[in-house]
Amino acid sequence: MKIVAFKDPDYSSRVGEYDLLVNPETYKVTNEQQYSNADTTIGSSAQSAKFKGSGSGLFEILMFFDGTGMISKDKVDDQIKEVKELIYQYNGDIHEPNYLRVYWGTQSLFQGRLKSWKVNYTMLDMDGSPLRAEATATLVASVSAKKKAIEERKSSSDLTHVRTVLDGDNLPLMCHRIYGDSSYYIKVAQHNNLTNFRALKPGIKISFPPVI
Template identity: 30%
Template sequence: MFGDLTSAEKLYVEPYIDAAFTRKAPGDKFSALINPATYTCKYEFEYDDTQAGGKSSVQLKFNKIKPQKFTFDFLFDSTGVVKNASVLNISVANPFAKPVSVAEQIEDFKKKIIEFKGTTHRPYYLKIHWGTLLFKGVLNQIDIEYKVFTTDGTPIRAVAKCSFTESIEDDLREALENKQSPDITHERIFTGAERIDRMTGQIYARDTCYIAVASFNELDGFRKITPGTKLYFPPLEK
């Protein structure tokens, strides 16, 4: 369930106030006590399977791609087994200090990630960072399982099973969905029957960028291009 207890690079979550992820929420990020050994990314596609009467089968028609789902577990521990961290002050590890209680750790987690913000009338938007992983979305479900207890019933270990849903800001989503948008890099194979100025005009809605495109592709010129050459048309600077 969980990975290396002593890994220097911890998975962490940064809360944001806005959907464009430009305004960080006040306070510190939340760092995992222990990195997970696994996490799950779920991609789901929706098709229309409406079937006409009298038909034995149906041709599925693509409808949409649903937002990506991302799930993994957070560990909260006050048994004293985990010596390298307190989630309330991840940078300080005092082997003689009393472990922060599980209840306090969960409250810190809720404050930094789950807490409903009165000014925006919604929970935070979240960025999850770990190595090459960068996930932007919202927390849509959390199940906390209490696993180990003291003799008086106080929990000293718990696991929060979290499910996140991808959230993409509208401007980026529209650019990604619009395959002709000049805000994303295009790739074309030059056939020899085309002209780079016309190709540039089709992508950027003006043909005056062809010299810059030729330079970007490190072409010797723009009049004689070898058929089969792969050309890249970069995003326009705004």
């Protein structure tokens, strides 16, 4: 596993990289969705959760540092300094920390920026200098504004979408997926010249026009 640093949100201007001495046995990925309570009426029996947007995506890895000579001859402090300067330190060119991508082989596992950094020294020499340490790095997902706009545009309801009918699909359900409102099924049926929208045949393609 390696961490590659960039100084731009599009991850194109590479700064440097750090190869972990030992590949971690596990890593953690956390994603969340954010909601607000749409119904705040006093005395209501239940609340409706209204979608606000995607929350923070988090990626957590545990890095191992060894200065006993079994894995590396470099001092633990020097190893920690190397990776910390890459992922934690302030980059004067952009006036903020670097943007990061985590790779395992050729696969990109995560991209974002460092949220937190914690070091646990697990073995000390007689003079108190560290011989082994573990560092927990937590990254928060970061997508460039350009890429975000493209992705949001792809799923926008003001574009024409073409979908293939699958087993169990019905027009109101498909309309809800595209527009967030199943009541558009009549307009979609008319647009596609469907005479029997209640019995859609799997495999046919249906065009969903922009919402007007």
